[in-house]
Amino acid sequence: MDNLNSILTLSQLSVGYKNGQEKNVLMENLNLEIPKGKFIALLGANGVGKSTLIRTLANLQKPLFGKILLAKRNINEYDSKELARQISLVLTDRIQGGNLNMRELVEMGRYPHTNWTGKLRSHDHEKVEEAIHLCAIGYLKDANIFEISDGQLQKAMIARALAQDGDLMLLDEPTVHLDANNRFAVMELLRKLVDETQKSVLMSTHQVEMALKMSDELWLANCGENIITGSPQELISRKEIERTFPYLQKLKN
């Protein structure tokens, strides 16, 4: 597999956990690509391994087997700052420590772009302002991040990732704490980002209907099976969506 248009390539990748000699393999032999300029939604039941896959792709945990190429280079060869310039990551974990206000949190997204002084320049401040504006959280700029709601923090974390400006955004359930309007706004924002900047997005989500409407491609994870990929339309026609999410059919009736 050697698609020039691929930002991330997964080759014979297995992900999961190792405890001494024991292995808990959650997904194996993944041979997948994230092309430039695509919005991909990763769907599947609780516990199937979506977060584990995203953490592995972000190099936060080692694969059990196989390799990950980022822009044709093994992800292990990147140092952390270089990697952070390429991959913007949004996880669901609450961030630890520090007495930051929301603007300072978003500014953290720019550190991979600073020189040894660690100082933000005017271009960095512009990116921060733009990200805050896009996420519509300007009214929270001075708020302490420990005093804002989970949903507000979630939007701030997305703003931080936008400010970070990587070619690839990996997001683990970015809409988990958001109300319906904000869930839609975040999906719409990611869609627009992909359309306007040719960045790529891989996002895990339980928002099946929204993912079907907004994404270019789905990665459908079912326990004990290979990930199934295809456009939403393809997977609907092949009845894979119905098989994985039987509740959707019941809702219609």
Ligand SMILES: Nc1ncnc2c1ncn2[C@@H]1O[C@H](COP(=O)(O)OP(=O)(O)OP(=O)(O)O)[C@@H](O)[C@H]1O
């Ligand atoms: N730190 C860990 N150490 C060992 N096993 C873990 C760890 N984290 C998760 N697991 C195992 O991996 C499985 C998959 O977890 P993961 O969080 O990747 O699933 P998920 O698809 O993201 O689920 P959800 O939709 O509920 O967020 C869990 O059932 C658990 O058994």
